[in-house]
Amino acid sequence: xxxxxxxxxxxxxxxxxxxxxxxxxxxxxxxxxxxxxxxxxxxxxxxxxxxxxxxxxxxxxxxxxxxxxxxxxxxxxxxxxxxxxxxxxxxxxxxxxxxxxxxxxxxxxxxxxxxxxxx
Numbered sequence: 001x002x003x004x005x006x007x008x009x010x011x012x013x014x015x016x017x018x019x020x021x022x023x024x025x026x027x028x029x030x031x032x033x034x035x036x037x038x039x040x041x042x043x044x045x046x047x048x049x050x051x052x053x054x055x056x057x058x059x060x061x062x063x064x065x066x067x068x069x070x071x072x073x074x075x076x077x078x079x080x081x082x083x084x085x086x087x088x089x090x091x092x093x094x095x096x097x098x099x100x101x102x103x104x105x106x107x108x109x110x111x112x113x114x115x116x117x118x119x
Contacts, residue, residue: 028104035074036100036112042074043096044116047083051094051118058085061094077114094118 011019046068055061062080069075077098084095095117102110 029110032102032104032110033112036102039074039077040114040116042072043078046072046075047094047096047116048118051092054092061085061092
C-alpha cells in the first residue's frame with residue numbers, strides 16, 4: 001500500500017520546458033509563413049482572374065496584373081514583368097514562380113519556393 005502512494009504521475013519540469021520550446025517554435029514558423037501563403041493565394045487568384053478575362057497581347061496582360069496588384073496591397077513579391085504568358089490550345093496561360101526567404105532567427109532562414117499558373 002505504501003509503494004502505491006509514492007507513485008507519482010505527471011510531467012517533469014524538463015518535459016514541460018521541452019514541449020514549450022516545441023510549441024513556441026511551431027508558433028514562430030506559423031506566424032512567419034502564413035502571410036507569405038496569403039500572398040501566394042492572392043497572386044494565384046489574380047492570375048486566374050486575368051487569364052479568364054484575358055487580354056489580346058502580353059503587355060495588356062502584364063498591365064492588367066499591375067492594376068490588380070494596385071488593388072491587392074498584399075502582392076509584393078512579383079510584378080507583371082515576372083509573369084510567363086503562353087498559349088495552350090487557344091487559351092492564355094499565365095504562370096509565375098518566385099522564392100520567399102523568411103528570417104526565423106538571425107542566422108536561420110526558411111526558403112519557400114512558390115509557383116503557380118492559371119488553368
